[in-house]
Amino acid sequence: MIFLFYMLSAIMIICALAVVFSKNPINNVIYLIVCFIAMAGHYILLNAQFLAVVHIIVYTGAIMVLFLFVIMLLNLNKAIILRKSKVTRITAVITGGIFFLVLVAATRQTFEIHPRYPFASDIGLLTQIGKVLFSEFLLPFEMSSILFISAMVGAIMFGKKDEH
Amino acid sequence: MSEKQYPKMAPTVAETPEGVSGQGFFATSMEKAVGLARKNSLWPLPFATSCCGIEFMATMGAHYDLARFGSERLSFSPRQSDLLMVMGTVAKKMGPVLREIYIQMAEPKWVIAVGACASSGGIFDTYSVLQGIDRIIPVDVYVPGCPPRPEQIIDGIIKIQELVGNESLRRRNSKEYEDLMKQYNME
Amino acid sequence: MFEIIPERNQLVVKKLTDCFGESIERSEVLADMLCLTVKSAVIQEVIFFLHNDKELQFNFLTTLCGMHYPDREQLGVVYHLHSFENNHRIRIKTEVPLSDPKLSTITTIWPSANWQERETFEFYGIIFEGHPNLQRILNVDDMEGFPMRKDFPLEDQTRDDKDDSFFGR
Amino acid sequence: MKSLTNRSKVVSDKKMTFMERIYIPAILKGMSITIRHFFSKKATINYPEQKREFSKVYRGQHVLKRDDLGRERCTACGLCAVACPAEAITMVAAERKPGEEHLYREEKYAAIYEINMLRCIFCGDCEDACPKEAIFLTDRIVASDTERKPFIYGKDILLEPLDPQQRIDISARQTEKVIQFKQNKGFAHNK
Amino acid sequence: MDWTIIIFKTILLFIILVVTLVVALYSTYGERKVAAFMQDRRGPNRAGPFGLLQPFADGLKMLMKEEIIPLTANKRLFILGPSIAMTTALLTGVVIPWGGTFTIGGQEFSLQIADLNIGILYVFAMVSIGVYGIMIGGWASNNKYALLGAIRAASQMISYELAMGMSIVALVLTTGSLSLHDIVTQQHGGHWNIFYQPLGFLIFITCSFAETNRAPFDLPECETELIGGYHTEYSSMKLGFYLFAEYINMFISSAVITTLYFGGYNMPFMDQLGLSPNAVTLLGTAFFFLKIFGMIFLFMWIRWTLPRFRYDQLMNLGWKGLIPLSIFNIIATGVYYFFTELK
């Protein structure tokens, strides 16, 4: 199982890097899809089956399809030629790296003090999540529908062609 | 109308040695199996321009039913088809299109010229009509008639099936075939 | 078939001669319909007049085709007009010299004349002035010559499965 | 526009009723039609094994007729070649030599008679044009081939066999009057 | 985990793979035969007895055909497309309960490879990945027809997934479980869901037509408009994969429909027969396949009857027809259960 974890993590990291560094948008999308599928694997490892499936449906099945769709529709395949100097790119890489180091350093402190909770295996199951979602988080759940509607309206408004 | 100008498209049916000698048993039976498979699954690309196209519709129809030979799946995409059926007059304007389609088809491919117009120009011996498609692409089987009856079209397909079934697997890589293609300026 | 209606024919001839006078060279009733020969300079106006006249109402261009008169060194265009309302058909002919075959277009009156004029251009080389897109339509673009002129050979010169000597050529 | 013929009738009805609007009934109706055909008798003729009946007057492969004595009827008059719109017929005439009377009916005969079957459009004009009852189209179909050359049918293929049993019957293509006429052996044509 | 079970599951996996492939293979044959019979024809009958070897002929031919990858195409994606289509089509079969349980030596062997408690969602996830095969393939061909097909496929699948999911919600309301196994067992004894959810069934089957790109929703590949749609540029076995994936999808969705609405491997009077449980299981599986074949026949029957939709009509039907209907269905089901539960 540990092997599985490392393999998935490696896939994720490699794909994520590929997303950042590959120039072709279509390849980006495909790497990201692989990355997300690996992430679904992580969720299954964490015994969050429901989340894993929903993750695949939402991210790979809907969001990334949208990305791909837009890329196809607009024919964005031509990679934008990077006109930034190398300095900028190196700066970006260094910034990212430093950020990573800082975060690691910051979280390292907490690692020693984590308490071990008893591992309940049914946390990720449908019933548990459902119960929590519809009791504790009922209001945010309903609010999210409003968010969705506004996003939908916004998207349609943006996407509409000018009549004139 | 010399032999040279219209090269013989029919592959020489090699006396394939059965058994261990020569190609070996496996190769021979493989060849046979592939030949059988190909011949029973000829997907035509109907390049139907005129009258013969209507007769081809009749061939596809219930009375004649080309499906019996496994050829009812018409594919208008040249990549997916095995058999280019040229039906009807091919004008000089159409010539390059036909050639392009032939080139786009995936090997192995066969061509059948249905009807007088496609085979020789028929009654249209005019300035605008190509006098037989064998000037631009190699033709395997000619079907006479103007338009041919569906029976004749089916005959032509059976003839093609014989060719296909007997074709050696190596033919498409052979020198002879390369020469043929060179004659038509195709690589 | 087409009934010849003398009154209508006379009416057409009268109206046209009133309006165009000398430009209407000849009018005769051939086998089935009235046939007018018109000077090429006024062809567009004549047809426009026939189309717009409230009484004649030639609202339909049946067909338009070219002609070649090799003995006269002339090219011709023949128009067939049809009035649905009166069920009356007439034929209008005009001629242009082979050396300068220019004619004004009638695509402004009927868009259906577009391709027919292109075809006529292609076959005979008659240039329709004012045509939106006067190009070859049926043959390959880089073809030379005008195939329907009498001196153009019909046969494909490259075929080899026929022996011309058998067919009296 | 006013009616031109007084016989017109509007035939299309574009209003959909509610039942048509909900797709299902029409779909079921269509499906019932197709399923009925699914179980009905098939129209297919299994061609190579089972041949469709051709009309007796079908215009297929040509035949050069012989007369009852087995002499070639063709006299190489060339009318069929003239009448052929596809210019598919070529012939070379020759004089009959003494001693060939059992082969050729008339003094002239076609030494070479070729029909380019790829050019031929089977219009039947040659049959119409023949004044000697020599060329007929028959209800046989011309076979396909892999090359162009064999399609020039010479006399060896076109001529009907000598054997009276294998003669090709073309009486269905002739009018009754001709058949009656042929009964009468008195005329020179029928001798 | 018990080793016997693992071995059993492996064998079962293999069997299901083979069965799926064989069924899909013969669906192509069946399709051609059904089409022929509906059109008063005879259909393929030259390859083998009754043309039974026709699918193998097609397969071998495609295998031996030249592979053409267009110069302008994106090579890697061009190959990736059909692979995704095929893989996702095959993956779905894992969660379908193909039968009851065998009891051999006291050990119970379920004829379902993985009884996920979110079985339906898994099916959905696989279906939603399946669209990539078409999209990527169509896009990578670098052909306008293929691109049009791919775009049509993508928008069609996204749209119809919604209505499909919502029709399932109503079904889940009646069954109370997302596990396919539970759903099947609940329908035991003739309590098929189609009797409780007729509207939901109609919506679901319409959507599954759309998801599998079958007529009248075969817009992505419609022959007369887009030549071959997304697979216009494909030749040889890659084309074979696409065509094959369609039939596998059809088989799997028939299985899903049967599981959800027609009681899966349940058959009427299976308890009254007085057979041994193992025999009943076997019989149930056979009956399940019978139902699936019936469903596949329905797919073909409809394909050879109806004209196809136009792109905007398809969208209208999806968004303005099926989604409101399915929402109505959810509400109606909810209200019904609300009042009956109260009593």
Next chain:
Amino acid sequence: MKEISSAIQLIPLEQYVMLSVALFSIGMMGVLFRRNTIAILMCLELMFNSVNLLLTAFSAYHSDPSGQVFVFFIMIVAAAEVAVGLSILVMMKRNVDSVDINLLNRLKW
């Protein structure tokens, strides 16, 4: 399923934290680095997901389902963000024929 979940306990939580931090940094790097708007949106998704992973890991290790519920909410936000973002992108492409993020600094077109 039981086997998997017991096995997962062998992996220390730190590993998940490290993984998600790495992902987050990569995503951030991409946002800084890329000029293609669509790529930037994708990198944003990557960042979202690293957070999701972290939340799920904590929720699993702490046996508290609320973490996973929050993942849902993040998904909702992500979906909404993508919908709006992509439609902006489509409009941008339509109006300036480019998806270069640097063109957006004019705040008008």
Next chain:
Amino acid sequence: MAKELNTDYWDKDLVKAEEPREYNTLNVGPTHPATHGVFQNVMLMDGEFIVSTEQTIGYIHRAFEKIAERRPFYQITPLTDRLNYCSAPLNNMGWHMTVEKLLGIEIPKRVDYLRIIIMELSRIADHVICNSVIGVDSGALTGFTYIFQDREFIYEIYEEICGSRLTTNMGRIGGFERNFSPKVWDKIRYFLKTFPAKLQELENLLVRNRIFMDRTINVGAFSAERALAYGFTGPNLRACGVDYDIRVMNPYCSYDEFDFIVPVGQSGDTYDRFMVRQEEMKQSISIIRQALDKLDKMEDKETYFAKDPRFVLPPKEKVYNNMEALIWHFKIVMGETDIPAGEVYHCIEAANGELGFYLVSDGGRTPSRLHFRRPCFIYYQAYPEMVKGNMLSDAILTMSSMNVIAGELDA
């Protein structure tokens, strides 16, 4: 970041923003399945919508008019077969009538009726193809195979009459080559008995199906004024609501003795065209029935050609026996009969509209000019205007419902 941005780079982009750039071109044809192999339409597409169309034709231009100038009159019949090959006998008859008009041959009534039967049969054959192809192009292949079985039956009738199935070369100038055999009459009667039910089946399969109605209603609609301006004739014009039918307006071939209605549509869309053709087939059936009645009432059962020596070949038995007849036969075949100089225009209501023959003769062996008024050639010009703003699928249905026959289009 803004510092290093090259400003003229994006300014150039903004300038480019003025022009529409979402359009892309789609090349439909010439081997596209819906274009019947020979038309090319380069469509400028806005997504799935058509912005404009550019047509290329001439892919099977065969120089008909040129050939016609080099062939004797009777050899032009096989050419006319290949104009609209879906209804070849109609064209044959039209051409024969034109020549008869030039020569002034009196045609016996019986020949007229026989011709009407053949013409209406071939009209049915043509409409069958068109309507079933509309079905095929809209995705319903099955109707095509059903109705094609009946077309096959029409073929059988043709074959029994003249010996050919599609390009029939049927009839001769002045009549027919042989009398109709009893088998022909049986087949025609059988056809009349079975065909209406089959036609109804096709209608049941498609016409009231909402999918089909949605696909066809308001697709490729065309107003009557535009249709007239574009020279529409035949069913396509009638679908626009103009009841122009040459059979009624300029009756030829004794059509004035027949009673039939002229179906018209409302708005000239694909559905109207489909329905008009459907109704025309039913009318044709009724015309054939009337013709059969009239023939039954006639005493004469033998006449099948006009008694005119100029073009009608003498009976074969006379040719075989009689020298005068033989010479006459030679003269006709060689094309040396007396042909008056003159010009005629004759048109018939062909399946696609007004098929006209403008024949100019200078008294020679061949026509000095023969112009075919090909209805397809004239109305196909309107296609870009018809499909503008429609979707790709509509364009395909419009194309098939216009029944553009390539042979007729390109000549």
